[in-house]
Amino acid sequence: MNALTEKLRLRLDEDQLTNCMRCGFCLPACPTFAETGLEAESPRGRIALMKAVTDGIMEPDQAFEDQMNHCLGCRACEPACPAGVQYGQLIEQARDAIEDHKEHKTWVKVTRKAAFKTVFPHQERMKWVGRGLQFYQKSGLRTVAHASGAMKLFPKHMRDMEKVLPDASGRGVVEQIGERHAAKGEKIATVALFRGCIMDVLFTQTNIHTVDLLTAAGFEVVIPREQNCCGALHAHSGEAEGARDLARRNIKTFKAASVDYIVSNAGGCGAILTEYDHLLHEDPQWRDDAVWFADRVIDISDLLIRAGRSLDFSQNEAQGEAEPVRITYQDSCHLRNVMRSADAPRKLMRQVQGAEFIEMKNADRCCGSAGIYNITQPVMAGQILDHKMEHVEATGASYLLTSNPGCLLQMKHGIEEQGMSGQMKAVHIVDFLHERMKK
Ligand code: SF4
Ligand code: SF4
Known part of the structure; x- marks a missing residue:
């Protein structure tokens, strides 16, 4: 048996695969199906491909891998599914198996290692990235790079993103405003802010504004200094063990803060934080704490509406x-x-x-x-x-x-x-x- 088939059989959740009853209700919700009209580019098609591989009907060839990679991971197919198929888990399991099996070229290995192991998991190193970007943006280097045509060495989509990058900061929300912030008026609850790794370098001001909104709405806010990246990029890119490691470190930090809510202001981070219980459900040492953590995660908009004092937006x-x-x-x-x-x-x-x-x-x-x-x-x-x-x-x-x-x-x-x-x-x-x- 193909080694990748073996890995896919071990990782893909058989119950989830068989739960799909092929009804197609998810198809209109899927952006890649809307763009192409191809069954293989739909949630139902991708699940059928995974099932065909685990049943030994087809080999996981390059076309199979491409279909798994074409999925946005947007999970619009999940609320549309009457059978409650957890598609997000299936695509992460498939990608994890593919990644584990893949022999990358040396430069890809080096880049992945730098991103997933050396930089993202370490908030202090993210700050250095912020300082580097800040220097590039403020020192005139950016102007020189644009004027000299050096930017043309990069692919168009990277140049496009570079153009819209906000001003980076080497000093995150804690360095700028401190760790603990009292509620204005009577305190409703104590919350911890999940500051995010990219958020805290590129959108530090948004983190500061989040604290202002929360304190004005009656929440005491703590921002645990030791927190790190949520692990979403790891989980979506087939680096499940890296995501689990980050989850354990965050759970330890936030448990010590002993708060009523853990507030996120970034949908991508918040979503994986709510799924730490699933991420660690096979880890007996962390399972209960992961449930404690996931139960407290909430997006700022939801918290303001559900539990905050109303604010005057005039x-x-x-x-x-x-x-x-x-x-x-x-x-x-x-x-x-x-x-x-x-x-x-x-x-x-x-x-x-x-x-x-x-x-x-x-x-x-x-x-x-x-x-x-x-x-x-x-x-x-x-x-x-x-x-x-x-x-x-x-x-x-x-x-x-x-x-x-x-x-x-x-x-x-x-x-x-x-x-x-x-x-x-x-x-x-x-x-x-x-x-x-x-x-
Ligand atoms: S997660 Fe993938 S399969 Fe599901 S709707 Fe989004 S693009 Fe389509
Ligand atoms: S809606 Fe659910 S059960 Fe129906 S085809 Fe899509 S994933 Fe399968």
Whole structure:
């Protein structure tokens, strides 16, 4: 038997594979099926391929591997499935087996090791990445790189992302504002902020604004210094053991903080944090603590709506803006499909005085960012983004809000690419709410 077949048989959850009754209800929700119309590019098709391999009907060849990689991992197929098939687990198991079996070229091995083992798991090293980026952006090096044509050495999709990178910071939220923040007024609960690794380097200000919103809504906020990357990129890229290691380290840190909630402001991170219980369900030493952790994870919008004191979002009126601004929202797939949070951000946006919320067509459909999908699968990601931007433009909004750093960068890139930057801004929902909150 092919060694990869053996690995897939061992890792793929047979119950989940057989739970799929081939009804096809998930097909209309799947972006890659919508783009191609191909059964193999659908959730049902991918599950059938996995099943065919584990049943010994087909070999896991390159075409099989390609189909597993073409999946965005957006998990829009899960809420659509009447049988409750946990597709996200299946695709992660398939990718883990493929990755374990794969013989990468030396440069790919070196890059993966640098990203997954040397940099992402260590927040201090992420800060050095932040400092390096900050130097590149502020020292004039960026201008030289653009003017000299050196950027042309990089593929187009990397150049596109570089253009929309926000100002990086070598000092994260803890270094800038400290670890503990008292609630304003009577305290409702104590929460811990999950600051994220990329969030804390590229969106430090969003983390600071998150603390402001939470304290204003009545929460005491702690930001445990020892926390690290959530492990989402590891889990989605076939590095399950790396993800488990990060999960154990985060659980240890947050348990010591002894809080009522663990708050995330990035859908991609929040989703995997809620799944630490699944990630460690076979580890008897960590299983119970993983359940403790996962039960406390919540997105900031949900926490503000469910348990916070209501906030006054009338700052725009105080600024004397004559016309209401029009805002729209692109869902973060993982926030919507895994954390099942779609209403709370919309409720908050509707509370902003002087802002008219317009629902965008297919706002629940992936924008093509999907972790590092826009780098690994640029053609499909570009196609999905083009269709997304047609719907964005039709809203006539001047603010496009999102709840995840990857989606935010992808939306910024879409706005640039379509020449819409004069009329529209992509902003994290936390930053928009903070700007509009009466201080
Ligand atoms: S995760 Fe997204 S892209 Fe992948 S099969 Fe499901 S709906 Fe399609
Ligand atoms: S909706 Fe669920 S059961 Fe139906 S084909 Fe899709 S994954 Fe299978």
